[in-house]
Amino acid sequence: MKHFKEFLIEKVIWFCGVTSIVIVVLIFIFLLKEGLSLFKHVNLVDFLFGRKWYPISDPPHFGIFPLVLGSLTVTLGATVIAVPLGIASAIYIAEIASPRIKEILKSGIEMIAAIPSVVIGFIGMTTLVPFIKHYLNLPTGLTAFSGALMLAFMAMPTIVSIAEDAITAVPHKYKEAALALGATRWQAIWRVVLRAASSGIVAAIMLGIGRVIGETMAVMMVTGNAAHIPESLFEPVRTMTATIAAEMGETVQHSEHYFALFAIGIVLFIITFIINLIADLSIHRHRE
């Protein structure tokens, strides 16, 4: 009887594990099958580097270059804002804050992570967008910059909490050793604690970026969605994710347009995969 129970539990766990893998593989196969069908009609170079995304004109143009640039601009902007702020707050929470403030800040950051992205988009649309339009004197506040700000806000919790864990995990003895050598508190943090936590911090940054590049709803609401190549941060852009979300409902199934949206999905998948891989390798290196 006991044996049977063990056997059953083992099989159930095995089944759960295998199921998740199978589902991921199936999604991936489906994505590939639908996406790659596009290349019967459009060649790869035109798709990746074409400057025009006019999917429903005649003849249609499926150049995703502006969309890739849109995603990269917003992501890069968000990264530049979120990484220094995120790492700095992680250091503050892990090393400097008193236990009480630490608890308050940690739960505060987890609260931010719990805000649905559509709510963040909505807040951005009603507060940030008019603010930017008015104070930067732009024709529209729906810009890459607005998107970057909102996404930075969304990436922060990920970066802060993972980086904070990595910094807290650095053995206390490292800091003591550095202090005993006469280093100041800041020198000990900068040269020793951060160095020891560096791979965890890289992982935090990568996961934050991964979150940003895959984000759809907030970015669709505040970036203006104009599929053209942006010349500055203060112009509307359209990201890959927003394109898929906005157009998928209106395409004819198995049309070129439909396949093209899947092909964008593959590009996104590859980018996110690479980012997660870097994060993973970094965490792995940390464990060794």
Add this chain to the structure above:
Amino acid sequence: MVEKGNKLNARSLNIWFGTIYALKKITIDILENEILSIIGPANSGKSTFLRALNRLNDLNSDFHFEGNIFLDGKDIYRDISIGELRKKIGMVFALPVPLPLSVFENIAYGPRRHGIQDQGRLSEIVERTLTAAYLWDEVKDRLHTSAIKLSGGQQQRLCLARTLAVEPDIILYDEPCSSLDPISTAKIEEAMLRFKHKYTQILVTNNTKQAARVSDRTAFFLMGELVELDLTENMFTCPARKETNDYLSGRFG
């Protein structure tokens, strides 16, 4: 023993961690260039005393104390900055703690913090201190590999070299050999004896034989109190107090 100058003086030092009364009215004069061993069972306050001398206890948020500690006649809380204090009083920990840097950078860490940036001088310091810690021959070809790859005994000698690089007057050892094999232990002890002309050394150890081998004087701590302090040879041949005798003869601890 000949009269030597007083180096460090603890005067009625009381230490609490929260409500725990960890050190009770400790008064000790530590003489220049001596090796003082502190022995005693676990939780007797040996490490706490050591960590009071370079103010590492301050990191503990519920730490508070009464009394004074003087280094060369100056109160370590009032007359000396914490950086200066820790430059003068180096410390070797129980478990080797190489910083997550290369061998070279581990040693250069202290001197750099104290303003030495010149690569040539740093190289000279690295070679001199590693030689003094009996480690140079083993690591001279891999100064730029990570210090974490060294063996435990090598790591501990690296930590000793790193402490020397700051050029302290006093070196504190907090059970430096507790995780080492006998050969590495012997090397550390040999280094300690050779340093005698240059440094004042305080050794906290659980190994009473080690105290007997290296130290000039020995202090016996029990439950936060200094029970007895005497020349090592006296202490180990005819201890004045019954508790000391019981501890040394292995009746507890």
